[in-house]
Amino acid sequence: MGKLIGAVLGFLVGGPLFALLGLAAGHFFDRGLGQAMGFDYAGARAELQTQFFETCFRVMGHIAKADGRVCEDEVAQAEAIIAKLGLQNERRQQAINLFKEGSAADFTLEPEMSRFLQRCGRQVLMRQMLLEALLSISLADGKLDPAETDILGKVAHYLGVPERDFQRLLQMATAQQHFHGQGSGGQRAPCRNALQEAYQALGVSESISAPELKKAYRKLMSQHHPDKLIAKGVPEDMIKIATEKAQEIQAAYDLIQKHRKAK
Structure with a gap:
C-alpha cells in the first residue's frame, strides 16, 4: 500500500521519475510499518x-x-x-x-x-x-x-x-493506610485529625480550592486505574494493591467532601 500511494503521488507531482522516487519511499515506509506491526508488545x-x-x-x-x-x-x-x-x-x-x-x-x-x-x-x-x-x-x-x-x-x-x-x-x-478497608463513603467521623489525614492522603493542603481538590483526586484515581497499570506493565496479581490504594483515596476524598458540604 505504501509503494502504491508513493508511486501515484510521485507521478502526479512530477511524472515517471518522481513516481519511481515515490515507489522507493513507499517501500521504506512499508518495511518500517511491517517491523512495527511485528513488534511483540x-x-x-x-x-x-x-x-x-x-x-x-x-x-x-x-x-x-x-x-x-x-x-x-x-x-x-x-x-x-x-x-x-x-x-x-x-x-x-x-x-x-x-x-x-x-x-x-x-x-x-x-x-x-x-x-x-x-x-x-x-x-x-x-x-x-x-x-x-x-x-x-x-x-x-x-x-x-x-x-x-x-x-x-x-x-x-x-x-x-x-x-x-x-x-x-x-x-x-501513611495517611492512606488510616482509610484502609473503608471503601467509598467511609464511616469515620469528620473530626479534626481524620480530616488532616484525609488531606494528607491526597497530598493537598486544607486550604485547597474545590476545583483543585477535584483535580488532585482525579489525578490520583487515574494513576491507580487497573487497566492503565496493566497496560503499562504492572503484573495483574499486583493490581490489588493499587485497587486498595484507590479505595483509600476515595474514602479520604469522600470524607473531605462530606465535611465541606456540612460547613
Whole structure:
C-alpha cells in the first residue's frame, strides 16, 4: 500500500521519475510499518511484569531484614501479603523464593534496582507504582522503623525520586493506610485529625480550592486505574494493591467532601 500511494503521488507531482522516487519511499515506509506491526508488545509487557514482580518481592525481603534479621512476624506478614494478592501454586512459591533472595546476607540493592531501571526505567508510572507498592507493603503492619525508611529512601533515590517528593509520598501512604478497608463513603467521623489525614492522603493542603481538590483526586484515581497499570506493565496479581490504594483515596476524598458540604 505504501509503494502504491508513493508511486501515484510521485507521478502526479512530477511524472515517471518522481513516481519511481515515490515507489522507493513507499517501500521504506512499508518495511518500517511491517517491523512495527511485528513488534511483540505482549512479550515486552510480560518482561516488564516479570521484572516488576521480581524486584518488588526481592526488595520486600531486603526491607524485612532491615534490622539485621527476619523475624517470625515479618515472615507471617509476607505470607499474609502473598495470600492477599491471591498468589497460588507456582506463583506463590516464586514470591517466597524471591523474598528469601532479598533477605539473604549477600543481597545488594543497587544491582536489583539497576536491572529494574534497565527494563522499566522509561515507564514513569511503573517507577511510581513500585515505590508505592513497597510503601504499602512496608506499612501493612501499621509501622515503619528507621531502617526500613532508610531502604525505601534508597529505592526512591535509585528511581529518581527527590527526597522532598519521597517524604511527601511517605506521608501520603501513611495517611492512606488510616482509610484502609473503608471503601467509598467511609464511616469515620469528620473530626479534626481524620480530616488532616484525609488531606494528607491526597497530598493537598486544607486550604485547597474545590476545583483543585477535584483535580488532585482525579489525578490520583487515574494513576491507580487497573487497566492503565496493566497496560503499562504492572503484573495483574499486583493490581490489588493499587485497587486498595484507590479505595483509600476515595474514602479520604469522600470524607473531605462530606465535611465541606456540612460547613
